[in-house]
Amino acid sequence: xxxxxxxxxxxxxxxxxxxxxxxxHNEQTQRDEVLREIPIRDLDRLIVVESVQVTSQAMxxxxxxxxxxxxxxxxxEFLGGFLPASNAHGLxxxxxxxxxxxxxxxxxxxxxxxxxxxxxxRRLIQxxxxxxxxxxxxxxxxxxxxxxxxxxxxxxxxxxxxGYEGTSxxxxxxxxxxxxxxxxxxxxxxxxPPLNPVNACISFGATLIYTEAVAFLHAHGLDPSLGLLxxxxxxxxxxxxxxxxxxxxxxxxxxxxxxxxxxxxSEQHFEPKNGGVYLNEEGRKKFIFQYERRMERQxxxxxxxxxxxxxxxxENQAVMFKASLEHAERFEPFLMN
Numbered sequence: 598x599x600x601x602x603x604x605x606x607x608x609x610x611x612x613x614x615x616x617x618x619x620x621x622h623n624e625q626t627q628r629d630e631v632l633r634e635i636p637i638r639d640l641d642r643l644i645v646v647e648s649v650q651v652t653s654q655a656m657x658x659x660x661x662x663x664x665x666x667x668x669x670x671x672x673x674e675f676l677g678g679f680l681p682a683s684n685a686h687g688l689x690x691x692x693x694x695x696x697x698x699x700x701x702x703x704x705x706x707x708x709x710x711x712x713x714x715x716x717x718x719r720r721l722i723q724x725x726x727x728x729x730x731x732x733x734x735x736x737x738x739x740x741x742x743x744x745x746x747x748x749x750x751x752x753x754x755x756x757x758x759x760g761y762e763g764t765s766x767x768x769x770x771x772x773x774x775x776x777x778x779x780x781x782x783x784x785x786x787x788x789x790p791p792l793n794p795v796n797a798c799i800s801f802g803a804t805l806i807y808t809e810a811v812a813f814l815h816a817h818g819l820d821p822s823l824g825l826l827x828x829x830x831x832x833x834x835x836x837x838x839x840x841x842x843x844x845x846x847x848x849x850x851x852x853x854x855x856x857x858x859x860x861x862x863s864e865q866h867f868e869p870k871n872g873g874v875y876l877n878e879e880g881r882k883k884f885i886f887q888y889e890r891r892m893e894r895q896x897x898x899x900x901x902x903x904x905x906x907x908x909x910x911x912e913n914q915a916v917m918f919k920a921s922l923e924h925a926e927r928f929e930p931f932l933m934n
Contacts, residue, residue, distance in 0.1 A: 602644040612655040673801040686818025692922040707826040713843035713930035718769040738772040790873020802849035810837035813915040
């Protein structure tokens with residue numbers, strides 16, 4: 598069980614021997630009781646919503662076992678987390694600070710990230726289109742995305758790369774949206790707040806992978822706040838946002854499309870709140886279950902030449918980025934098969 602998510606309101610997570618006990622209300626028996634026992638040795642990370650209580654004894658046991666704990670708000674927003682104490686990585690961070698300020702390094706890394714993201718956007722559309730009726734607009738989008746790669750190689754600044762990334766994503770989403778069921782239209786990306794179920798799923802999926810990237814960067818001694826493609830700003834982990842960009846089409850948008858196309862999610866799994874639309878408790882449960890299946894599903898990676906999972910590839914991004922601080926060629930963003 599790589600990830601456990603306690604999503605039910607007003608639960609309590611406590612420690613019993615070397616297991617976590619999740620205590621809460623059982624809808625079937627209408628009684629408060631132990632709903633689940635989770636051996637800590639089987640756990641890689643714990644996610645809880647803000648109404649869940651975690652005892653200090655349980656928290657200490659999790660941190661001793663190097664299990665990070667992430668907390669999400671009622672709307673799926675990442676509020677923060679608890680990370681195991683790690684060895685000091687002062688020298689690695691000094692290198693990171695210096696390299697982040699070097700324009701050639703930032704341009705090179707950001708260029709690779711944007712190129713990988715656009716490649717994965719094009720690959721996803723191509724794979725979906727192969728099983729559908731031919732669509733001239735989709736074919737035109739594929740050709741247009743393909744034409745961007747030459748321009749990316751000539752980009753002279755990170756701002757220019759950001760322009761290509763923004764334009765490509767807008768065009769990509771137009772083609773991507775054409776594969777959605779008619780009951781779930783998608784006109785444009787809306788984030789704060791998400792204005793429809795499709796945006797709610799994209800935002801929630803991006804939050805989940807973002808929290809994992811933050812934890813992996815901390816674990817490998819890097820500062821997740823120092824961004825390259827995403828400018829370094831207070832209040833966000835910009836490097837984590839950088840590293841997850843190539844994973845968005847492969848994981849977040851591909852997953853959202855499947856959830857709606859296969860009717861795993863319906864209107865009953867969403868609720869209007871504070872001017873937006875969000876997954877409700879049951880919707881989050883279904884989403885996280887499918888998210889975990891994708892993150893842990895093994896596949897033969899053409900880029901690394903062996904079997905892997907998306908979660909292993911995400912952690913490997915942190916490993917390679919750290920190596921690139923001394924040898925820039927060591928960083929290779931994730932590419933979809």
